[in-house]
Amino acid sequence: MTSRDDRDLEAELLALGDLLDVPAPPPAETAAAVRARLERPEPEPRPAGRVPARRRWGLIAVIVAVVLALAAAATIWVVRSTGVEIRVGDPGRTPTATASLPAEREATLEEARRVAPFPLRLPAELGPPARVRVAEWGRIVTMTWPDGVRLDQFAGGISPMFLKRMGGADWPEELVIGGGSGWWIAKPHVLSYLTRQDGREVPLRVADATLVWGEGEVGHRLEGVKDRDRALEVARSLR
Amino acid sequence: MDDEEAVARSLAGDLGAYEALVARYSALAHRTAAMLGAGDEAEDVVQEAFVKAYRHLAGFRRDAPFRPWLLRIVANETHNLTRSRGRRSDLTVRLGAQAPVTAPDDPEGSAVAADRRTRLLEAVRRLPEREREAVVCRYFLQLSEAETAQVLDCPVGSVKSRTHRGLARLREEVGHDLA
Numbered sequence: 001m002t003s004r005d006d007r008d009l010e011a012e013l014l015a016l017g018d019l020l021d022v023p024a025p026p027p028a029e030t031a032a033a034v035r036a037r038l039e040r041p042e043p044e045p046r047p048a049g050r051v052p053a054r055r056r057w058g059l060i061a062v063i064v065a066v067v068l069a070l071a072a073a074a075t076i077w078v079v080r081s082t083g084v085e086i087r088v089g090d091p092g093r094t095p096t097a098t099a100s101l102p103a104e105r106e107a108t109l110e111e112a113r114r115v116a117p118f119p120l121r122l123p124a125e126l127g128p129p130a131r132v133r134v135a136e137w138g139r140i141v142t143m144t145w146p147d148g149v150r151l152d153q154f155a156g157g158i159s160p161m162f163l164k165r166m167g168g169a170d171w172p173e174e175l176v177i178g179g180g181s182g183w184w185i186a187k188p189h190v191l192s193y194l195t196r197q198d199g200r201e202v203p204l205r206v207a208d209a210t211l212v213w214g215e216g217e218v219g220h221r222l223e224g225v226k227d228r229d230r231a232l233e234v235a236r237s238l239r
Numbered sequence: 240m241d242d243e244e245a246v247a248r249s250l251a252g253d254l255g256a257y258e259a260l261v262a263r264y265s266a267l268a269h270r271t272a273a274m275l276g277a278g279d280e281a282e283d284v285v286q287e288a289f290v291k292a293y294r295h296l297a298g299f300r301r302d303a304p305f306r307p308w309l310l311r312i313v314a315n316e317t318h319n320l321t322r323s324r325g326r327r328s329d330l331t332v333r334l335g336a337q338a339p340v341t342a343p344d345d346p347e348g349s350a351v352a353a354d355r356r357t358r359l360l361e362a363v364r365r366l367p368e369r370e371r372e373a374v375v376c377r378y379f380l381q382l383s384e385a386e387t388a389q390v391l392d393c394p395v396g397s398v399k400s401r402t403h404r405g406l407a408r409l410r411e412e413v414g415h416d417l418a
Binding site (some may be wrong): 005006009010012013014016017019020022023024025027028030031032033034035037038039173174175 | 289356
């Protein structure tokens with residue numbers, strides 16, 4: 001062991017620390033909550049089972065984050081891309097029916113362009129889509145092609161809109177697309193929608209091989225292209 | 240208003256001053272709680288810690304720094320929580336990947352760097368509790384040895400030896416292919 005090795009490792013740890021992202025509510029919110037508690041008459045009777053002051057973290061929108069969440073002995077990994085959360089090691093139950101998204105309906109391409117709150121793009125590699133659907137009043141636009149290929153473009157926000165569950169043996173592969181990070185999921189997996197109101201999980205269906213990535217505020221899911229490199233080609237052909 | 244003044248005013252019953260102090264240290268307190276094992280209950284732990292800190296403010300030595308004193312309370316609250324839940328105090332954090340992307344069209348290079356970070360984080364997570372806490376305080380929270388000693392309630396010598404042992408173990412696990 002040399003001190004140089006130590007310094008390298010220390011530098012690596014400091015750099016890693018800088019990348020660790022701990023969700024926290026806005027400081028003013030915590031300060032106000034603490035003040036409110038101090039203003040209440042004391043001593044406060046606080047029975048067991050405190051009410052968790054749930055999330056609402058002012059989170060960065062365009063991050064890809066890996067959460068090491070540990071429940072007992074099992075490790076659940078959570079990976080985030082714009083508007084999508086991938087949970088590894090937590091396969092969930094397979095949905096028995098196919099559900100649809102809120103306010104999902106057929107639309108023309110022009111109509112989808114008009115209602116989507118982001119500039120809609122087309123993958124040059126695939127040509128014009130066979131069908132276009134909009135959901136959540138334009139926040140999610142789905143284009144489909146023959147052979148089960150579909151591309152979702154959605155207005156990614158602070159909280160995830162889609163949840164993908166994978167078994168512990170599988171692992172999403174990190175890729176770089178358009179300057180940002182993306183994830184390639186090679187195997188079929190359970191896809192759910194998370195409600196905007198309370199984040200409740202609505203299982204949608206079993207999704208095929210999928211590439212997810214974010215560019216700016218827009219999240220993307222390309223499903224049904226089974227070859228990774230081909231999926232990347234399609235993703236990079238968005239115009 | 241510096242810490243000392245904020246503490247003095249808080250002691251005089253000025254809740255606005257204490258609110259400012261809470262806002263100042265909120266992010267660091269959340270980070271400390273999460274990294275010492277509070278997991279998704281960090282918000283509750285932090286609120287509890289700030290409430291307790293206020294009630295114990297009279298016992299705070301005015302010439303001492305406020306930051307490690309507060310973090311010690313956060314660490315204690317976190318320990319109480321993990322003990323009451325009967326679980327190990329795990330390092331529960333997320334690895335943000337605003338990681339420098341070296342070459343935008345080099346998925347493999349970036350995947351290698353990401354993999355190395357992930358393995359290092361895993362190795363930290365597997366350290367024995369005392370070593371892990373020292374490593375977390377020193378590098379992830381960037382506290383000094385003296386602050387770490389205060390937060391973990393142990394002598395500075397122990398901080399040095401725990402950190403040293405922790406680093407040695409990390410190097411064994413992932414060290415050789417670290418840059």
